[in-house]
Amino acid sequence: MAAYKLPPIRALSSLPTAELATILDHLFEPSVPLHTLSVDLLRDQAFSSYSDLVASIGVQLAYLAESSSTSDTKWLESILGAHPRLGEKKIDSTQSQAEQAQLALHADTGQDKLSELNALYERTFPGLRYxxxxxxxxxSTILEDMQARIDRDDIGFERTDAIKAMCDIAADRARKLAA
Incomplete structure (x- = not known):
């Protein structure tokens, strides 16, 4: 099977909804809430690059993070939660599999610590995933970052950091998947 390539950015407005959702799935992670939030943006706004598209979605996510509405917070959490846990054995996304390959852990080389930190993170920030x-x-750098974010214990900063990370990942994927 051939590797997925993003269509030309100027073609987005003419693509069917299913293809726009596929683009979002490849840049971010498969997420029906993200489709609901952003498919119309892809269809209705002209972008000069995929970096601009990712930045626009980042603005949408930041709006959800800054909202005082509980439903907006839950919506954001469902989008951020589409990312697989670090070190998870079953990862559906080809992009996430490749990105996490270097973190492939064996039981004797830190899997227990990563599992422990994932659980602690999710207890500290209910509804979020690191x-x-x-x-x-x-x-070791990733584990230190994860521990520092847990120790900081600030849900607002955590949502902001997660959105930034998600957009950084998407921009990197866009560079790799460009047609």
């Missing part, structure tokens, strides 16, 4: 742009950083 999202980070791995970008070549080693496992």
């Amino acid at each position: 999202v980070v742009f791995v970008n070549g950083r080693d496992r």
Whole structure:
């Protein structure tokens, strides 16, 4: 099977909804709430690049993070929660599999610590999943970042950091998937 390639950015307005959802799935993670939030944006707004598209979605996500509405918060959490846990054995997204490959852990090399931190993170920030742009950083650096974010214990900063990481990941994927 051939690797997925993003269509030309100027073609978005003419694509069917299903293809726009597929683009979002490849840039971010499969997420029906993200489709609902952003498919119309892809269809209705002209973008000069995929980086601009990702930045616009980042604005949408930031709006949800800044909203005082509980439903907006839940919506954001469902989008951020589409990312797989670090070190998870079953990862559906081809992009996430590749990105996490360097963090592939064996039981004797830190899987227990990662599982423990994932659980602690999700207890500290109910509804969220730790999202980070791995970008070549080693496992110990990622674990330190995760612990620091848990220790900071600030849900507002955490949502902001998760959105930034999600958009950094999407921009990196866009560069790799450009046609």
